[in-house]
């Protein structure tokens with residue numbers, strides 16, 4: 180039984196059940212279009228033809244009317260490549276402010292409470308993301324931020340702590356210091372226990388003072404270890420939920436460690452909050468290139484027709500970090516890389532990659548398709564998994580530690596810090612196509628990418644110019660999520676000259692070269708969405724169940740059989756076993772080799 184007050188934007192019943200979903204979607208759309216300030220409206224389709232100099236923006240249907248009205252405003256140039264462009268125009272200060280705060284109805288407020296404010300994630304990600312949103316004018320006019328944790332701190336001490344982590348994303352941003360001071364004035368702290376209703380009542384009292392009689396909306400970000408999620412939600416729900424606005428809870432991963440514990444967590448949460456109040460965060464869904472995946476597929480004619488077993492040989496999801504579990508060994512040892520990265524981040528990307536076309540961009544339509552594709556997947560088999568653990572390695576006189584050198588990790592730990600897996604989707608579109616995943620810590624580089632390897636060209640006229648390794652000449656689409664965000668397509672072309680030599684080149688969209696603006700952090704996007712009640716990038720409980728169903732059997736088997744991981748040196752490319760696994764399915768990892 181939920182005790183949080185119902186949301187004013189969304190009915191408290193399940194968002195994907197019968198009639199309420201229609202009402203809910205309607206409310207969400209209205210909420211989105213009415214409260215998000217103009218420059219924070221990524222949901223609205225806007226085709227930007229060129230970024231430097233600033234191009235005419237063609238919104239919602241790319242109407243020529245808009246383009247011609249821009250022309251009548253003054254200077255429009257036709258660039259060499261046929262793109263309409265106008266010099267950047269800065270509207271008068273006042274008009275920007277009106278646009279920014281058009282949602283700021285005087286009588287509503289949002290309070291954001293970071294539960295676990297003294298912790299690593301709060302300092303590293305949450306406060307900086309909130310400041311960036313404030314800097315960009317994306318937070319509502321009336322907002323308050325509270326830090327809540329057991330540590331004793333005054334408001335001033337919290338501000339000092341927060342200020343140390345804040346930077347303007349681009350050094351030369353205007354008025355950064357001034358904005359920072361204004362932001363910090365809106366940050367407060369309350370010290371309390373996570374299981375004390377009395378302490379949450381004190382918080383409630385303070386929140387009310389700041390809400391000052393306005394319609395009060397409250398967002399709780401649970402940035403605490405999972406064993407205290409339920410206590411905190413219970414206390415927030417019973418003692419500090421919004422009296423007349425919405426109350427939402429952002430829950431950080433891990434959402435359990437297998438099917439059973441995840442279902443138990445959801446059941447316990449639902450004693451105090453409804454599903455539509457729970458925002459399960461997977462920060463990879465907030466990354467720019469993951470967001471772009473659907474745009475790439477569904478708004479370009481050239482990709483979607485190729486998006487199936489007919490043209491795609493295999494798909495690879497690769498995550499690598501060039502550092503170990505430094506500082507988080509205690510948490511990590513209870514989870515391991517499969518739970519830490521594969522079951523959530525990589526599987527979420529896979530679902531977006533492989534799902535059928537959703538009915539609309541509505542959160543429930545997208546999440547329905549993701550659940551469908553996850554349910555079509557074959558549970559992972561032990562034979563299709565390779566695990567590894569990093570060992571100490573000395574390079575250039577520097578000794579890099581083994582995983583088990585971490586004081587919080589048992590010496591005999593078998594927890595994998597690397598895993599590779601082959602997954603399959605048993606549906607008409609993907610039958611027989613291997614979806615390979617690889618994730619590891621303490622590897623030779625840091626990257627997250629999707630690689631799509633296409634089939635061979637049948638009866639290729641140029642086979643004799645290609646050489647014996649035909650696989651090397653197939654097209655490959657790479658979506659590089661990080662670092663250096665990029666989308667590139669490997670094609671074959673002729674080397675200029677009188678002979679007939681083939682070359683492999685990249686058609687390359689490198690974000691840093693194409694866009695002057697820095698890419699926002701994933702947490703900014705997700706926090707803004709949670710404030711606005713946009714659930715598209717958050718995990719619904721049935722998605723979570725489907726994800727755990729795929730991985731739980733193999734995780735149980737690995738642990739029961741005490742499978743020993745293959746040891747790989749810190750800073751290496753990981754266990755060779757991952758190559759044997761790929762070779763079994765006639766796949767070569769795309770991130771290996773000179774031309775990646």
Ligand SMILES: NC(=O)C1=CN([C@@H]2O[C@H](COP(=O)(O)OP(=O)(O)OC[C@H]3O[C@@H](n4cnc5c(N)ncnc54)[C@H](OP(=O)(O)O)[C@@H]3O)[C@@H](O)[C@H]2O)C=CC1
Nearest residue numbers: 295297298299300301328329330402403404405431432433
């Ligand atoms: N850090 C990261 O990079 C990431 C973290 N996460 C998840 O986010 C959440 C927060 O992570 P993180 O900030 O690293 O966590 P921390 O370990 O830093 O814990 C956050 C705060 O919770 C309190 N706390 C810690 N341990 C306990 C305990 N045993 N009992 C009661 N309170 C405790 C402490 O505050 P105090 O003592 O002041 O009460 C601490 O400052 C976790 O669920 C984590 O799994 C997810 C992705 C990445």
Ligand SMILES: O=C1O[C@H](COP(=O)(O)O)[C@@H](O)[C@H](O)[C@H]1O
Nearest residue numbers: 432462500507519520524627661
């Ligand atoms: O969720 C997690 O993600 C980080 C990697 O995130 P990124 O945005 O820096 O790529 C990972 O280090 C951590 O182990 C994991 O819990």
